[in-house]
Amino acid sequence: MKNTLDENKPIFLQIKEQLEDSVINGAIKPGERVPSTNEFAQYYKINPATAAKGINELVHENILFKKRGVGMFVTDDAKDILIEKRKEHFYENFIQPLKDEARKLRMGNDELLEMIKQGGFNHAD
Incomplete structure (x- = not known):
């Protein structure tokens, strides 16, 4: 993950794009768990709801799926x-x-x- 966020772009979009880039470049593979909203929130010192917005967009786009009580994971087709x-x-x-x-x-x-x-x-x- 990047250490800093760009002030000129919505934070949830930056989190979404970081996850997308990690999937495209193979840093996160299909079936692997991605950082949780709380992990993003703690890392960037942001509200967990902000991180959740970016992650939820990826769920809606079939890039991530949720395993209840375990976390978010990358889909096979992501x-x-x-x-x-x-x-x-x-x-x-x-x-x-x-x-x-x-x-x-x-x-x-x-x-x-x-x-x-x-x-x-x-x-x-």
Whole structure:
């Protein structure tokens, strides 16, 4: 977990995103328990209800599930769900604006793809 929280973003969203990142990068695996609302509250010195809001959103999105009296755990499909969600977000927030700007500059697909290739992106990076 990060040691500090960003004052410019709601705390519950930061907790949610930290858990999402941990699932995507494999730090927390399917079936593993995630920190409780009280553990988040104690670590960040926040209200447990704030932490619960972020965790409950992940339950609603089928990223986490509750074992009564034991805690919250990562679902088997969590990583795939999160990657798909992030891909959609990436398209909407980066690719679509990129395409719109390229269109304004009268760039064709080939020219745009060539510019992207110049960046040296490699899937293994």
